[in-house]
Amino acid sequence: MIAETAAAIRRGELRARELVESCLSRIASLDALLGCFLTLDGERALERAGHIDEELARARQHGGRAAGGTGGLKARGGAPGASGGNQAGDGLLLGIPYACKDNICTRGVPTTCASRILEGYVPPYSATVVEGLEAAGAVLLGKTNMDEFAMGSSGENSAFFPTRNPRDTTRVPGGSSSGSAAAVAAGLVPFALGSDTGGSVRQPASFCGVVGFKPTYGRVSRYGLVAFASSLDQIGPLTATVEDCALVMEVLAGHDPRDATSADVPVPAYREVLGREVRGMKLGVPREYMGEGIEPGVREAVEAALRVFEDLGCVVEECSLPHTEYALAVYYLVAPAEASSNLARYDGVRYGLRVEGGDITGMYSHTRRQGFGAEVRRRIMLGTYALSAGYYDAYYLKAQKVRTLVKRDFEQAFSRYDLLVAPTSPTVAFRLGERTEDPLSMYMADVCTIPVNLAGIPAISIPCGEEAGLPVGLQIMGPPFAESTILQAAHAFERATVGASWRRRGGEGR
Amino acid sequence: MSEVQTGRPVRAGGPASAPGGVAAGVPAGWEAVIGLEVHVELSTASKMFCNCPTRFGAPPNSQVCPVCLGLPGVLPVPNRQAVELAVRAALALNCKVATYSKFDRKNYFYPDMPKNYQISQYDLPLATDGYLEVPEGEGSRRIRIRRLHLEEDTGKSMHAADDIVTARYSLLDFNRAGIPLVEIVSEPDIATPEQARLYLEKLKAIMQYCGVSDCRMEEGSLRCDINVSVRRPGGRAGTRTEVKNVNSFRAVERALTYEIARQVEVLEAGGEVEQETRHWDEGAGCTRTLRTKEYAHDYRYFPDPDLPPLVLDPAWIEEIRRSLPELPDARRERYVREMGLPPYDAGVITASRALAEFFEETVRAYPQPKTVSNWVMGEVRRYLNEHGLEPEQIPVRPADLADLLAMVERGTVNMRAARQVFTEMCESGRPPAEIVRERGLEQVSDESLIERAVDEAIAGNPAVVADYRKGKEKALGFLVGQVMKATRGRANPQVVNRLLRERLGPPGTG
Numbered sequence A: 001m002i003a004e005t006a007a008a009i010r011r012g013e014l015r016a017r018e019l020v021e022s023c024l025s026r027i028a029s030l031d032a033l034l035g036c037f038l039t040l041d042g043e044r045a046l047e048r049a050g051h052i053d054e055e056l057a058r059a060r061q062h063g064g065r066a067a068g069g070t071g072g073l074k075a076r077g078g079a080p081g082a083s084g085g086n087q088a089g090d091g092l093l094l095g096i097p098y099a100c101k102d103n104i105c106t107r108g109v110p111t112t113c114a115s116r117i118l119e120g121y122v123p124p125y126s127a128t129v130v131e132g133l134e135a136a137g138a139v140l141l142g143k144t145n146m147d148e149f150a151m152g153s154s155g156e157n158s159a160f161f162p163t164r165n166p167r168d169t170t171r172v173p174g175g176s177s178s179g180s181a182a183a184v185a186a187g188l189v190p191f192a193l194g195s196d197t198g199g200s201v202r203q204p205a206s207f208c209g210v211v212g213f214k215p216t217y218g219r220v221s222r223y224g225l226v227a228f229a230s231s232l233d234q235i236g237p238l239t240a241t242v243e244d245c246a247l248v249m250e251v252l253a254g255h256d257p258r259d260a261t262s263a264d265v266p267v268p269a270y271r272e273v274l275g276r277e278v279r280g281m282k283l284g285v286p287r288e289y290m291g292e293g294i295e296p297g298v299r300e301a302v303e304a305a306l307r308v309f310e311d312l313g314c315v316v317e318e319c320s321l322p323h324t325e326y327a328l329a330v331y332y333l334v335a336p337a338e339a340s341s342n343l344a345r346y347d348g349v350r351y352g353l354r355v356e357g358g359d360i361t362g363m364y365s366h367t368r369r370q371g372f373g374a375e376v377r378r379r380i381m382l383g384t385y386a387l388s389a390g391y392y393d394a395y396y397l398k399a400q401k402v403r404t405l406v407k408r409d410f411e412q413a414f415s416r417y418d419l420l421v422a423p424t425s426p427t428v429a430f431r432l433g434e435r436t437e438d439p440l441s442m443y444m445a446d447v448c449t450i451p452v453n454l455a456g457i458p459a460i461s462i463p464c465g466e467e468a469g470l471p472v473g474l475q476i477m478g479p480p481f482a483e484s485t486i487l488q489a490a491h492a493f494e495r496a497t498v499g500a501s502w503r504r505r506g507g508e509g510r
Numbered sequence B: 001m002s003e004v005q006t007g008r009p010v011r012a013g014g015p016a017s018a019p020g021g022v023a024a025g026v027p028a029g030w031e032a033v034i035g036l037e038v039h040v041e042l043s044t045a046s047k048m049f050c051n052c053p054t055r056f057g058a059p060p061n062s063q064v065c066p067v068c069l070g071l072p073g074v075l076p077v078p079n080r081q082a083v084e085l086a087v088r089a090a091l092a093l094n095c096k097v098a099t100y101s102k103f104d105r106k107n108y109f110y111p112d113m114p115k116n117y118q119i120s121q122y123d124l125p126l127a128t129d130g131y132l133e134v135p136e137g138e139g140s141r142r143i144r145i146r147r148l149h150l151e152e153d154t155g156k157s158m159h160a161a162d163d164i165v166t167a168r169y170s171l172l173d174f175n176r177a178g179i180p181l182v183e184i185v186s187e188p189d190i191a192t193p194e195q196a197r198l199y200l201e202k203l204k205a206i207m208q209y210c211g212v213s214d215c216r217m218e219e220g221s222l223r224c225d226i227n228v229s230v231r232r233p234g235g236r237a238g239t240r241t242e243v244k245n246v247n248s249f250r251a252v253e254r255a256l257t258y259e260i261a262r263q264v265e266v267l268e269a270g271g272e273v274e275q276e277t278r279h280w281d282e283g284a285g286c287t288r289t290l291r292t293k294e295y296a297h298d299y300r301y302f303p304d305p306d307l308p309p310l311v312l313d314p315a316w317i318e319e320i321r322r323s324l325p326e327l328p329d330a331r332r333e334r335y336v337r338e339m340g341l342p343p344y345d346a347g348v349i350t351a352s353r354a355l356a357e358f359f360e361e362t363v364r365a366y367p368q369p370k371t372v373s374n375w376v377m378g379e380v381r382r383y384l385n386e387h388g389l390e391p392e393q394i395p396v397r398p399a400d401l402a403d404l405l406a407m408v409e410r411g412t413v414n415m416r417a418a419r420q421v422f423t424e425m426c427e428s429g430r431p432p433a434e435i436v437r438e439r440g441l442e443q444v445s446d447e448s449l450i451e452r453a454v455d456e457a458i459a460g461n462p463a464v465v466a467d468y469r470k471g472k473e474k475a476l477g478f479l480v481g482q483v484m485k486a487t488r489g490r491a492n493p494q495v496v497n498r499l500l501r502e503r504l505g506p507p508g509t510g
């Protein structure tokens, strides 16, 4: 879809400005209800789209094609690695509007992490992924709502307003990339960026019925992503189709010298594998992901999906990831510990909210008490405790050891299976307010996605069915840097289910 | 360098009297156990984790970027040159360099720390188990070094009052934030305040020799914290205190003398030394409680998830080892052995790389090491001391000093004139021949000229002549002086002496 749109823009059959205008008018009519956007940057987007159109017109007049994509349109510093490492990505997204989760820095455009403490904060630099998208010709429309500092699974932890699920506006869109998932699901933008620390791209993708991808840790630069839990965070795309996902991934992936944890591994052309058959592929289905706590309707949809894969010639077998039951506990030690340190910089001294408090300590505590929401404060306290003298060994260190076991589970499984398949979330989208009083039940929404972050492996969530009219997500997990294999399988499934009854509802409203 | 008031009574607020008659600074019947933690700024072109320059004295907040300001979303990338310099420092201090070390976060809130954590190394430091030697009596004493690790510096606070608690406001300068440091922690092998100073002097010399740091204490590129306790000889180790804010070698000696006396006084009065952190008040000449044990920071160290472990190739370490220059001890020995310098002089000259280099270059042009050494020990150091200059700032070129010494040897100028010429060389930077010519300082050896002055001196001072003839040898000195005065210091003193004796005959002949 995106590829065709970009091609149409390149040929002059569709003007980039018209596309931006149509997105903006759709946002104008729907977003008051949905609450996807925290910041809209319509004017700048129109201006940039206009430039792209002019540039393309000029290039066509001179007989040449608009080679190299945006050419003189680049409005950035041009630092090394700025293209996301993938030079081939230039021009791939020419004129395509997108939305960016509000924890990814955009120069000159507010970046708040949906927190009072960063309200009005405007970064002086753009994240590497944002520079890469810009270099590829994409047009930033605005910044999307989220759970504050990416801590949450429903979008309700936004300090400003909750986002609603476009499929049923009484329900949550999932989180923490709530606005990005809902915006794509509602057709407000062709694609959006999210970040995934424990499922924050995949789980809302699942709830909203879109495609969400969490790449291998280190595959996509984290430079400019406001850190929640640095050893778990990855930026990933939310799109309507697997092909779109592969296309955007080609732009996002790559080594970034500004991120010491980014991997210097070549980026394959992800779209090349799409359409290849999956016959003979070995898929494992970890039984720990299909048992207790998984809603029957979700399980049935996933089982149906497994039959589709079997029909495609895949070998589907049950397998086991025995340490899965500890993953949630490990996550809620490791992630808050890192967060307690990462969020220490929000102190009212240099930027963001400052609430005076008599002396420096008073200012710190007033600023942080008023600036952070309840869930963020809860996790900072959990993390501070886990790292404290006398508790470090029992909590943080032990969690790291168990994390290694979780990772080893996956290594062993991938010695026998090409991919693992499971539900993305144990339930479909729940109602707004249903779990806000019970953090633990909220945490359970990520039980199927968290182990993937602990292991640092890639995983996708694609729509695979419906339960009570709400989308069910299928999670496909692969070994490190097996993004291509995952996309290949996801694409095969998507093609095989093109006419499925639940697809028709999914397309509604677009 | 350190004309130190060793062991002198310290001013107001100190113990009633300073103990006398023992190892300077340690009261009779007691032993001190001293360990030093030294922070040395590395002479890198850019900061530890970003590309900002490290120049000292730039306007506040002019050498900053999103990374060293700790803005949301930034990531650190280690500076290879900083690692190399740290390895050099470690090897020069005879440390074992770890091929695997890691970066940790040291968490605490302070407004001049942009992230409210400092990237440091905790349980796996870059290097361990080294030593250096300080002179002791005729021989030397080995001070063991426990560890050496890399970390980033903090910014600087300027409080509009004495401290952050009472200040109405504080100003922050982040130019220093992120400058690479090594922290060098000694074992508690130091027994006296003087040894502490000798340790620091040697450490500074070694750092300068291997080009790791310029170690300018006044610019804060070498900073020192003290750990000290006292005990009865052979007795159990006492409770130690930590003393911070010691900003010169002289202050280290003074602070230690004060703190040792204070602890002894507490113990002799039957009290107990509190385990606490104390602050050296340079103006008042005393230490004061900064925070007691209950308020000790819990730094909640944990591995920095933004930085992969630091893995060093043993071959690279060896390459650095081979590139180390001759270090002060080896050089001192060579000066004694090959150049015949007195050990004391060799020690003084080699204590500063700049001084030693100046010495050697002069010797290359004027190969009489002892004469050069006398000049360096005398005139050169006198000029530096008088003008408060560091050896790096010697204002004359070695070749010019060599020329001057050659002129003395040839008899072109006498010593007295040579000293005058040297001072002028320092002030104007002009070559000695030019100064000698312009000032007419050429030594007069023409006997007829000197004879006239001698005759005048004899004729004009009959009483002195009579004294001499009565046997007062000293009277001759007066007459020599008169002749020198008459010739404006240019007469060859040997000729003057000879002529006077010839004219006056042997003393006691009147």
Ligand SMILES: [Zn+2]
Binding pocket: B047, B050, B051, B052, B063, B064, B065, B066, B067, B068, B069, B178
């Ligand atoms: Zn910087």
